[in-house]
Amino acid sequence: MPNLSDVTRGRLLYGGDYNPEQWPEETWHEDVRLMKDAGVNSVTLGVFSWSKLEPRPGERDFGWLDRLMDLMHGNGIGVVLATPTASPPPWLGRLHPDTLPRDEDGRIEWWGGRQHFSHSSATYRRHAAAITEDLAARYATHPALTLWHINNEYCTYDHGDEAATRFRAWLRARYGTLEALNTAWGTVFWSQGYGDWEEVMPPRRAHYLKNPAQVLDFRRFTSDMLLECYAAERDIVRRHTPHVPVTTNFMPLWFGQDAWRWAEEEDVVSVDLYPDPRDPLGAQHGALVQDMTRSQARGPWMLMEQAAGPVNWRGVNHPKPRGLNRLWSLQAVARGADAVCYFQWRQSRQGAEKFHSGMIGHAGEEGRTFQEVKRLGADLGTLAPQVSGRPVDASVAILHDWHSWWAGAQEAHPSRRVEYPEILRAWHRALWEANLPTDFAHPEHDLSRYRVVVVPQLYLLTDAAIANLLAHVRRGATLVCGFLTGVADEDDRIRPGGMDARLRALFGIRTLHEWWPLEAGESADCGDWRGTLWSEEIEPDGTADETLPYRGGELDGLPAVLRKGRAWYLSTLPEPEALRTLLARAAAEAGVRPVLDGLPAGVEAVRRGEVLFLLNHGRDPVTVQVPGTHRDLLTGETVTGRVTLGRRGVAVLAS
Amino acid sequence: MPNLSDVTRGRLLYGGDYNPEQWPEETWHEDVRLMKDAGVNSVTLGVFSWSKLEPRPGERDFGWLDRLMDLMHGNGIGVVLATPTASPPPWLGRLHPDTLPRDEDGRIEWWGGRQHFSHSSATYRRHAAAITEDLAARYATHPALTLWHINNEYCTYDHGDEAATRFRAWLRARYGTLEALNTAWGTVFWSQGYGDWEEVMPPRRAHYLKNPAQVLDFRRFTSDMLLECYAAERDIVRRHTPHVPVTTNFMPLWFGQDAWRWAEEEDVVSVDLYPDPRDPLGAQHGALVQDMTRSQARGPWMLMEQAAGPVNWRGVNHPKPRGLNRLWSLQAVARGADAVCYFQWRQSRQGAEKFHSGMIGHAGEEGRTFQEVKRLGADLGTLAPQVSGRPVDASVAILHDWHSWWAGAQEAHPSRRVEYPEILRAWHRALWEANLPTDFAHPEHDLSRYRVVVVPQLYLLTDAAIANLLAHVRRGATLVCGFLTGVADEDDRIRPGGMDARLRALFGIRTLHEWWPLEAGESADCGDWRGTLWSEEIEPDGTADETLPYRGGELDGLPAVLRKGRAWYLSTLPEPEALRTLLARAAAEAGVRPVLDGLPAGVEAVRRGEVLFLLNHGRDPVTVQVPGTHRDLLTGETVTGRVTLGRRGVAVLAS
């Protein structure tokens, strides 16, 4: 199969979404001049062009796109060509109201924004296939075409009648019989037993709590329906261009998509990444997404969208201060990106995203933003030969699973304060601050390459996943496991004892008496540190090698942390420094070292292939000790023993 | 008529909702063993069994229930048998969409949760009657049957078209003519005059404020329609088993039901009670509900549901720490309960309430929760002979009325900060902390047994209620009355002067110039104490015997509190200690004494029949002075002069 290296060919891609339909043709030529000035070598065309390509049902207008493809090719800029199916033209909704999605209250989502399509609508799918077919046929042999981009940020849902029909078919395929569905959903509770498939519905507005297994399956179904939409278009373009790789751009840690499964259906994994420039943990958030995307890609990946300046969808949208765009872009490269792209090349003057920055902002060529874009383009060109295509190695894996998240993020659980993404972030942060390179993995993946496996929280664990974990520990690996893990099986059925018996035995737990979730502002005294969010009333079975107890309160003396051999269990979320210390110790005992010792706070060190990236996320210049002599690829200078990084400074050191 | 003593037969009932449909039959036998171990003598079956009993329209499957009834009977466990009508099977909604309720925005409440039935649907009522009929016929003579439990926590509403039709009929019965309705609703305001009954609607979504009298009548109607549903099923089972009492379980202080009126239609009054284990006033909340339920029952009552551990519907669901389940259960017994039951016997592993605790939790037989359940079962057995069926006497009554609450809890009133249940709680708390036994009463009830009557707030008072109050004071009783009382008549029409003239004369008020509601964080200086929530610009008429004035501010020198003879008026809500002091003084002057003098803080003393309950709600052990010599029924020990209660400890003393 084709892959990202077929697109990069030893380069780092640089560019972004390009929507020249918004501008007169004279601007196109100005754009090309500025792109070349900035080192842009890739643009994405056509993401939202359906109404332009098919202004009336069945019509086709490819002329403008022909000219653009030729223009790009003539200037050495590759084209990532998008199917336009994320935003159907108004005529589709008007002529075919069945293509419009409904929310759980039955309210229609109309056109006038974007993504007003039902994944379940046969009419939508038919029209999307037709435009994709014609687009692929027309540009299959065009030399500018480097990569297919299917749709955009798949993220919709539908609770309407056609979705109900498809949901039933999906459930029939999953369960075979109504009896099996009734068992899996526990419908005997609250008199929900189904006697006819036609009675089964999406989880629509209800008087009180919904059936959680129904909600879980609807989330699975939604991800799968969107994936069907993706795959249908992918198969069309692949038929025309078997040599051209295909991607769709993920939103990071997006609730609605099982990205592990999706990634398997892509030739190239790409992601859109928008940390808040004001977020003190913005760099860590970026690192998390980069680590996860690299893990999904199993190698280099593509940063499909980021912002050169502010976005437009937060409450307060902060610009990127001087140097931040470069710093965060090089961080992505350090963590495996072979493409640094933006939404979008030229900031719009109209439409819903006119306040979303572009590589050229409203301030134009003289604006600070574009000046910094040019500098970064030069840097990427410099780095490419020693970076493009190179791997990032990690000995630690964080386990993550969408199905567990879906099952856990429901109403009527022990605490609404437990938010899975926050827990994932807290654990990743501890590893990131300890400079321990980290992959993500699915709990049923082959984990053999990881000496340390951490489970921030996997509320739902299948039997296969539990067996996988146990086998890995049996092989000598370290496992550090957070609370509320192994509680439910694949059907969201609570495992006897409230936590899987095999896991309890692994950690030395006899009885899990009660969960004691903590209120906002409350914490649990654990001696040298405090636990947050959660605590547990655990009775150990006496086999643990080490116990850190709670102090005071109702849980006085009961274990906050248990260690039995290389298996750790944390019944609370330690405050950040304590979690970092604990994970660093577990890693050290497993023989896993940080990238660089003695790093100053705020400095991130990442090794990609043979080069070492040093990134200063702090506010002040800082000096980093680096044993030996290196060459800084960015400056060409030789560095011995230490290197000084300015504010938001980066060094890329090669031996 | 049959009553609770026909069920208890000198015992205290102990048990809970039992949903064995969720478990294989081998678990049923395990359950029976554990029930007997724990002293369980009553289970509730069938609450949500409709789809199990009638899996397809018109089918019946009673076999599993036959076996359970026999099993219970064979083991000496009585059965509270529920009609399953709170959660219709999916087929009902699918085949009869007219059974689904609509909210005020017209949105349907679908099946997939529970309680998705319209009280007004003739189709629903017909199907509910049919299954009730067959259930009653089948088990009328079964020896396990002790009590009928109709539906569950009636609490729904409907704004749909069939509800509109029934609303019109209800209004026609109430008012006779459209003219009378127009007058009662004041439809001349804002051009709402009705010229045809068909124009009258439930209060659906409107552009601006709704007609408050229409909203009030819709609340009355909703309570009455639910009561019709209840009564229809009650009449069916009563026809089959005139000797078996009937109940339906209330939610305490539930907005949607006029429980005074409902209680008159029940043979046994039962309630579901779920104080937050973390609430520092949880015990007082429990006491309030217990006092109110006892008052509705006019004698012993049934605690139909509580939680042995955490619930699942709060933001953070706290377990019950060691001893709390017992403490709060014995508190209920002290305050008149002859039954201590739970939702549910065995915690579910699936469904929307799988995180709601059971008497046997996920931790199973060895879990702390079940161990405490066993201890409590033994205690109840010990206490029963001297407690079951015994009365709790009170000389103080708090007046409470749902119609007043409904009229007061509307938009566009003087202050959204005035929440009736909070005010009720504040006044009850003052009496509870002063250890003054307290009943609740409806303002039109016979009050002759109460030396002190307090009115926290009765915004709406009928003429009959006002006459009742005046006559009671005339007879020498003490009345303590909070602000915003007697403002509106039965149609929510403001009485001339903004407060009934007879009440003004009673308290010595000439003119009520203005209400001065207080902002959050604001309070009114009243000298030794501060008023909260509210203040008033009152001009006294010079007849009051005692005046406590406001100090400073716009109301400087005007009366905060007026006393004229035994009639007190409080134009603000005193902070807790001040309200307690004031009510204790009024009670003392009326010759009403606390249960026990010199009680330490946090200790509750309640006399039921001949025995004295002492309950320690504080965090530390405490010694209570008790004149004379008693036997502690729980320990069998003799107690002289004083008794020490451990943390969450209870003593039950008999002379």
Place this chain on the structure above:
Amino acid sequence: MPNLSDVTRGRLLYGGDYNPEQWPEETWHEDVRLMKDAGVNSVTLGVFSWSKLEPRPGERDFGWLDRLMDLMHGNGIGVVLATPTASPPPWLGRLHPDTLPRDEDGRIEWWGGRQHFSHSSATYRRHAAAITEDLAARYATHPALTLWHINNEYCTYDHGDEAATRFRAWLRARYGTLEALNTAWGTVFWSQGYGDWEEVMPPRRAHYLKNPAQVLDFRRFTSDMLLECYAAERDIVRRHTPHVPVTTNFMPLWFGQDAWRWAEEEDVVSVDLYPDPRDPLGAQHGALVQDMTRSQARGPWMLMEQAAGPVNWRGVNHPKPRGLNRLWSLQAVARGADAVCYFQWRQSRQGAEKFHSGMIGHAGEEGRTFQEVKRLGADLGTLAPQVSGRPVDASVAILHDWHSWWAGAQEAHPSRRVEYPEILRAWHRALWEANLPTDFAHPEHDLSRYRVVVVPQLYLLTDAAIANLLAHVRRGATLVCGFLTGVADEDDRIRPGGMDARLRALFGIRTLHEWWPLEAGESADCGDWRGTLWSEEIEPDGTADETLPYRGGELDGLPAVLRKGRAWYLSTLPEPEALRTLLARAAAEAGVRPVLDGLPAGVEAVRRGEVLFLLNHGRDPVTVQVPGTHRDLLTGETVTGRVTLGRRGVAVLAS
């Protein structure tokens, strides 16, 4: 054309909405007695009388109104007669559901409140015209009739199908062709190109952000449709009574109405004004509305509604403390009002507004409220001869435009914290506290009479408006301009550079690199003061005469404020004292002086015609220095050099 002086005839109008339909006829005579007692000379009849006038379709019942008109006339009280079209009778909605509006989610707004009419409904318009026609015909020659009051507080919207049809017609009239609409709305973005007029819709619920130009045009359309409704009724009554002026009552600074355009269609401009008595800036809020209404009226105006005491729609509704009703009423007179009227004469006992105060409250004739109403009536009678019809002059104008507000108040802008009305208030407050008389003006108005023009924020500026501003500065006027001005053109298209190039040149700005909106709690250090809400990364062009820089942070040294000649640009919102100081300096340099020098804090001085109003908004009595000798019209006393104002005191001084 007739105007307000035809109604006042040298008097100040005093009175209010009178809804005698709610009362028995004997109360009418009581009312007349009390009105005369209070100096009431004007009442508004019929505002919500449709169902009374037309109880069944096509019926007419004018008898009660005939009697009232005669009664008023017989007692010398003029009648402002309202068309009753703000609240259709229930029968209209029942027989014609097409008259009911729908929100953006498609939810119907039912009758049962008020204003449940779709401005776009032909059926509604037909029925409204018919009742208006008959009302006008009947009372055209009645001697009590002084003024027509059309509908009430026009403020509704509709997203339904008939509104969609009218929206298309409105757009067709505006744009002529679909191509022009597509261009203006920038529909090429997100594939929104329209190929058929039938595809164009109101902005209904969408999956993600809506097209901002579509939203902007829908707001324009909504204002215009309501104006069509108004004009249709106005034309009917004008045909019958060409000599009687016509008004409709505005809500102040109401988002949904372009009151500049509406005012041009009225003979009399009137407004409803309800500052919160507890708001420390309530007086300033009143002043702002009064200044704006006077500017719309281009002379004396009518205070159509205010509250004598509390309103009923706030969270906590505070009464007016002693003296406040008089103080704020005389403030309105000082700022140009020739009428002081209330909602309503007699407080209702029923209906949704029964807790909204009246001139006679629930406390009746003896209540403090009515006592103060009587005193005020006497004061107005005293002042009228020297005040009625007199102008208020101002040399400063604040520019304000609804279209700019509409374009700016949309989702996905740089900061949700930027709320236009708050910014307008902040700038008006600075001028009010500096005692600088201020008008409001539309940015395309003739500004020649103003020496100082301030622009708090005009995000959208047409080319005509920009030319108007530039010409005014060229003529020697001072312009002080706040941030986020001149960003967008008439179609909400961002101007190149992110701010109009002519404006940038005017202020000395080369490049506007980035907006730096501030978080809550964040401020920008500007040396002696702090900026709030916003800051900017500006590169000056070196032509400014004066620069106040930011200190520290990312913007260190960049200009917070630029002055080039008489043109000022503020890239942040200075804290109140700093903004006041800055505007006072700009005014002083332009030769504009405050009304009176050396005023104590909290004292407002306003000159109307030949008399000087002094209003004490502070909590304590205060002495004001007033050079020369005056007569206080209210007391008749002679005042030399100084005058002392009591708490909430007022002096009205004539030379």
